[in-house]
Amino acid sequence: MEGVNMKKRVGKIVVAVDESEESMYALSWCLHNLFSQGSNSTLVLLYVKPPPPVYCSFDAAGYMFSDDVVKAMEKYGSEMVNSVMQRAEVVCGKFGSNINVERVVGCGEAKDVICSIVDKLKADTLIMGSHGYGFIKRALLGSVSDYCAKHVKCPVVIVKQSEEI
Template identity: 50%
Template structure:
């Protein structure tokens, strides 16, 4: 049985916990499962969120922000890949980085790749982003066409360190 499991990852501890829970509880040693690690970069911010006045950043600033976002994406992906390999040596891992609203991107990628399950942390995307975006896990649960596993990090759990 070869299953594709899409795990949405971000810079938060919730998603790290979700990934390790999935590795521990869902993927077994020597299985043919493929873990698809998806990181969604936020789109360019060109409008001020507070007063609605549109303004464009200069090319310099945009380039710097892009560089920073790419570095974050790379770090998150590398950290997640390491967690996979440390947990299950032979696990097959694919990585994808996309740009957009994580709520839509996760559902889109899940459908296009025909994955068997989507795994999301319950508090993905941080407090501030969540306030703007609404709950990612809620949106995925409602709109994804495949089963969705929402992993909540217990309050007393120690964050999984992969460094």
């Protein structure tokens, strides 16, 4: 994609971010390759929280889950969202302050939530990092980016982090 001037044609770009360095690299790549300083494009930072675990009121030993445990897990989830979004905003801040940035947080199975939100937002482009899993790991775990590339209606750019970085 380098050498292709997409900077003037892009309206709403969704970048899927998570705890990984790969997603922050993809965000940085997006900012350097798809945004210009005078751009009126919107950058949407999308984070997907895992689905909440289904709790039975009693665990295997017959003890009841306390509200404190459930609240602690919910607090951890909120802190993770804030941490990832703050890291992403630091990356954006290094590029320039005139970028229109929106935060969107979904909850559920990442591949389904990403596809749904990208369609709902009528995004022009979806940017995702690649974890670089090999064939076996991808076959066992599946690939969120592969799934999204096949199911969203807009172009998808999967950014691979170079070995040198």
